[in-house]
Amino acid sequence: MKELIRRGSGEIIFVAALLAALALVLDPFRLSTVAKYMSFAFVAIGIVLMWGYGGVLSLGQGIFFGMGGYMMAMFLKLEASAPELPDFMMWSSVETLPTWWQPFHHLGWTLLLILVVPSVVAYLFSYAVFRKRVGGVYFAIVTLALALTLTVLIIGQQGDTGGANGITDFRTLLGWDIVGDQSKLVLYAVHAVLLVVAMAVCRAILHSRFGKVLIAIRDREDRVRFSGYNTAHIKAFVFAVSALLSSIGGAFYALQVGMISPDTIGVVTSIEMVIYAAVGGRLSVGGAVIGALLVGLMKSYLSEAFPEVWLYFLGALFILVVAFMPHGLAGVASRLRVSR
Amino acid sequence: MSTEIVVMQVFNGVSLFTILLLMSIGLAIVFGLMGVINMAHGELMALGAYVTYLTAGAFSHYAPQWMDVYLFVAIPVAFVATGAFGWLLERGFVRHFYNRPLDTLLATWGLSLIFQQTYRSVFGPQEVSVPLPAWLSGAWEPFVGIQLPLNRLFIIGLTAVVTVGVVLLLTRTRWGLRVRAVTQNRPMSAAVGIDTNRIDAMTFALGAGLAGIAGCVFTMIGSTNPGTGQLYIVDAFIVVVFGGVQSLIGTALSGLAIAQSQTTLESVMSGSMARVTILVLVIVVLYFRPNGLFARKARS
Numbered sequence: 258m259k260e261l262i263r264r265g266s267g268e269i270i271f272v273a274a275l276l277a278a279l280a281l282v283l284d285p286f287r288l289s290t291v292a293k294y295m296s297f298a299f300v301a302i303g304i305v306l307m308w309g310y311g312g313v314l315s316l317g318q319g320i321f322f323g324m325g326g327y328m329m330a331m332f333l334k335l336e337a338s339a340p341e342l343p344d345f346m347m348w349s350s351v352e353t354l355p356t357w358w359q360p361f362h363h364l365g366w367t368l369l370l371i372l373v374v375p376s377v378v379a380y381l382f383s384y385a386v387f388r389k390r391v392g393g394v395y396f397a398i399v400t401l402a403l404a405l406t407l408t409v410l411i412i413g414q415q416g417d418t419g420g421a422n423g424i425t426d427f428r429t430l431l432g433w434d435i436v437g438d439q440s441k442l443v444l445y446a447v448h449a450v451l452l453v454v455a456m457a458v459c460r461a462i463l464h465s466r467f468g469k470v471l472i473a474i475r476d477r478e479d480r481v482r483f484s485g486y487n488t489a490h491i492k493a494f495v496f497a498v499s500a501l502l503s504s505i506g507g508a509f510y511a512l513q514v515g516m517i518s519p520d521t522i523g524v525v526t527s528i529e530m531v532i533y534a535a536v537g538g539r540l541s542v543g544g545a546v547i548g549a550l551l552v553g554l555m556k557s558y559l560s561e562a563f564p565e566v567w568l569y570f571l572g573a574l575f576i577l578v579v580a581f582m583p584h585g586l587a588g589v590a591s592r593l594r595v596s597r
Numbered sequence: 598m599s600t601e602i603v604v605m606q607v608f609n610g611v612s613l614f615t616i617l618l619l620m621s622i623g624l625a626i627v628f629g630l631m632g633v634i635n636m637a638h639g640e641l642m643a644l645g646a647y648v649t650y651l652t653a654g655a656f657s658h659y660a661p662q663w664m665d666v667y668l669f670v671a672i673p674v675a676f677v678a679t680g681a682f683g684w685l686l687e688r689g690f691v692r693h694f695y696n697r698p699l700d701t702l703l704a705t706w707g708l709s710l711i712f713q714q715t716y717r718s719v720f721g722p723q724e725v726s727v728p729l730p731a732w733l734s735g736a737w738e739p740f741v742g743i744q745l746p747l748n749r750l751f752i753i754g755l756t757a758v759v760t761v762g763v764v765l766l767l768t769r770t771r772w773g774l775r776v777r778a779v780t781q782n783r784p785m786s787a788a789v790g791i792d793t794n795r796i797d798a799m800t801f802a803l804g805a806g807l808a809g810i811a812g813c814v815f816t817m818i819g820s821t822n823p824g825t826g827q828l829y830i831v832d833a834f835i836v837v838v839f840g841g842v843q844s845l846i847g848t849a850l851s852g853l854a855i856a857q858s859q860t861t862l863e864s865v866m867s868g869s870m871a872r873v874t875i876l877v878l879v880i881v882v883l884y885f886r887p888n889g890l891f892a893r894k895a896r897s
Contacts, residue, residue, distance in 0.1 A: 314699045391887040394634060394698050398834050399880055405831050406876040413869030524831055528706055535703065568714035575707025579700045580693065 268543025268587070269456050275547075276449040285438040292445050292513040294553025295452055296322075299506030301533040301545035302459055303499025308531070309539035310463060311495050312475030313392055317400030318530050320407050321375040321500040323522030325507030327411075327418075328374070330517040331358060332367040333427035344426070349416030358417075364431060371508050372501060379500030384493035392478075392492075401524060408523040423518025424511075435512060448509050455502055456542050462498070463542070471495060532571070535578045538587030548585060601742040606860060612749040614856035615756035618849055619814055620829055621836040622763060623807030625848040628837055630780045631800055633691055634698055636705040638833060639826025640712035641805050644682065645675040645812025646821040647720060653727040653816075665730045668817075672755070675813040676806040683805020687798045695797075709826065716823035726820035733817065748817045759810060764845065766803075776800050780843070839879050841889025851890055855879070 279291050300318050308314045334343045335358070341347070342354060360366040386396060411418045419425075428436050435444065462468055473481045474488050482488050511517045520526060537548025552574070559567040582588060620642065627635050635641075649671045656667040690708065694701040733751055736744035767773035778786040779796045787793050815821065840851030855875060862871035882890065 308699075314702075385884065389884065389887050394702070395838065395883070395887060397699065397702060398838055399883060401831055402835055402876055402880060406873055406880075409869050409876070410873045413867060413873065525827070528703075531703060565714065565718060568710045568717075572707040572710035572714070575710070576704050579704040579707070583700075 268541060269453060269460065272456065272543045272546050273453045280445055285441055288445060289441055289513060290554065290557050291550060292448055293510065294550050295448055296506040296510035296513060297530060297533055297553060298452055298546040298549035299455060300503045300530045301537065301549040302455055302542055303502035304531055304534035305539055305542055305545045306459055306495050307499045308534065310471050310475060311492055313492060314397045315400045316397045316527050317404040318503045319404050319522040319527035321379060321503035322507035323407065324375045325371050325504030326511045326517035326521060328361065328367055328371045329508035329511040330424040331361040332364060333430060333511065334424050335361055336429060337427040345419045346416055351416040355417050371504055375500040375504035376497040380493050380497040383496040384489055387489035387492045404522060404527045405524055408519045411519045421519060423516055425516035436515065444512060452546065456546065459542050532575055536574065536585050538585030540584055541587030544585050544587030604743050606864060608745055610857040610860040611753060613860055614853045615753045617836050617852040617856050618760065619756050619811040621833045621848055621852060622760065623804040623811065624833045625837050625845055627801055627804035629842040631797065634702040636702055636830060637709035637712060638808055639830035640709045641679055641683065641808035642812035642815065642829065643716060643821060643826040645679045645809030646816050646825065647716065648675045648678045648809065649813040649816045650725050650727055650821065665732060668730060672810060672813050675809040679809025680802045680806025684798050684802035687801035691801060692797065713823045722823060724820035724822045727816045729817060752814050752817065755814065835879055839883065839889055847889055
C-alpha cells in the first residue's frame, strides 16, 4: 500500500515518457486512436481517486464525460454551422436556438462551463447522497440509473441534442482546422501535457493530509466521522474532482474523435470506464492511464481484427482482474519490485 | 376521459407491472435476499428466451401437432434449464465473491459480456422470435371498445401463479424457512445445522430459474437478440432497489407504482420523457428513503 503511493512520481515520469515516445513512433492514424483513449485516461484517474482511495464506486462517470464532450461539441457545432442553426435542429424543424445553447457561442464560456458545471453538479448531488450516509452498492446503482436517464433524455430530445446520432460534423476550432495531421499532433501534445498535469495534481491530493483522511474514510468511515471530520464533504469533493477530470476527458474526446454521442455516456461505456482503472490498478494514478491506453488499444485492435473475440476478452478481463489482480498491473509491478 | 380509456390505461399499467415483476422477482431473491449483485441476471433472462426458442423449434420439428401447447412445456423447461445453470454459476463462480459486493458487480458484468458474445456466436446477431400459439393471439372483448390482448392476460395470470408460488415456497416450506434463516443470520443458521452453502446455491438457482421464466414470457411479447438482457437489467435493479431490498412485497408494490406511473405519463408525454421522469422520481424518492419505499425497519 505505502509502496504503491511512494512509487507515484516514478509512474508519472514513466507515463510522460511513454506518451512522448508514442507521439514519435506512431503514424497519425494510430496516434489518434491513442489520443481517443487518453480521453478515457482522465476518467480512469478520477475513478482511482474515488474508488481506489475513497472506496466509492460510481458507475455513472459517463455522465460527466458526456457533459464535457457535449459542451465542447456544442461550441464546435455552432462554429461549424454558423450563421445557421446546427443541421440536426433544422431536420427536426427547430426554428430558434434553444436558450441553453446560447453560452456556447463563445469559447471562453464553453471552457468555463466545461470546468464548472460537472464539478458543481457532482458535488451537490453526491454531498446530498453522502450526507444521508448512503454509499456502496446504492451509490453504484443510483449513478448507473442517472447515466441511463441522461442517455434516454438525450435520445428523446432529438431536436435539441442531436438524438442518438449525437453531435458530429465539425472540423474547426476558432477557424483552426482540427482534423489535419499537423493539428492532430498539436492537440495530442496539449492533451498529453494536461494528462500529466492531472496525474501530478491527483498525486498531490493523495499525498496531502486530505488524501490521508480520504483513505481513513475508505477504511473506517464512522471513526473518521467521530473524530470530527465532515466525511460527506470530503467524499463529495473527491467526487467533484473525478467529475471534473471526466469532463475534461470528454471535451478532449469531442476534439479528438470529432463527434460525441449518447453511447459515450450510457450504461455500457460507464461500466467499461471502471475496467480501465481496475486493469491499471485501482490504487495507482499512473496505472489508470496505462490501463486506459492498454484496454483501449486492445479494443481497437481486437474489434478490427477479431470482432467476435473482443467481448470475450473484455468479459474475461473484468473477471480476472477482480478475482486475481485486485491491484491491477501496478500491483503486479510493485510485487515484482519487492520480490527482486 | 371516457371509461374505456381509463380501463385500457389501467390494463396497460397492470400488464407492464406483471412484466416488471417477473423481471425483478428473481433479482429480488438473488440481490434482495442473498445480497448478490448479479449483473448477468439480464443474460439469464435471455437464456430463458433462447431456451424457449429452442423448445419451440423442437416442437415444430418433432411434434407440430402439439405446437399449440408448447408454452406449457417451454415454461418449465426454461425454469429448470436456467435454474440448473444458475446453480452451476453459484457453485463455480458467484460464491467466490461473497462479501465483496462491488467486485461481484464487476465480475458478473464481465460474465454478462461473455454470455452476450456466446449468444451472438450460437444464435447469430439477429433477432429471433417464436410463433405465438393461435389461442394467445387476438384479444378478449368483455365490453364494446375494450380489447384486452390475450397474451397480456396470459402473462398476468402466469405472474400471479409464479408470485404466489414463490411466496408460498419462502413462507410455508421447510426450505423457505432455512432460506430466511440464512438471510437473517448466517453464522447462527450454520450453528443450528443448516447447510448454508447448499441453501445459497439453491436460492441462487431459484432466482436464476425465475429469470428464465421471465425470458420465456418475453418471447410472447417481442423478439430476442443477444443484447436483450442488457436492456432490462438497470430497470430490474431499479424496481428492486426502489421497493427496498429484503422485501418481496416491496418489489411487487414498487413494480406496480413504476408501471402505473409509466403508462399514465405516457398518455400525456412521449415514452422517453415518461421514462426520464420516472427515473428521476425514483432517484428523488430513494434520496429520501435510501433503503427503499417499503424497507422493513430493523437494526442492522
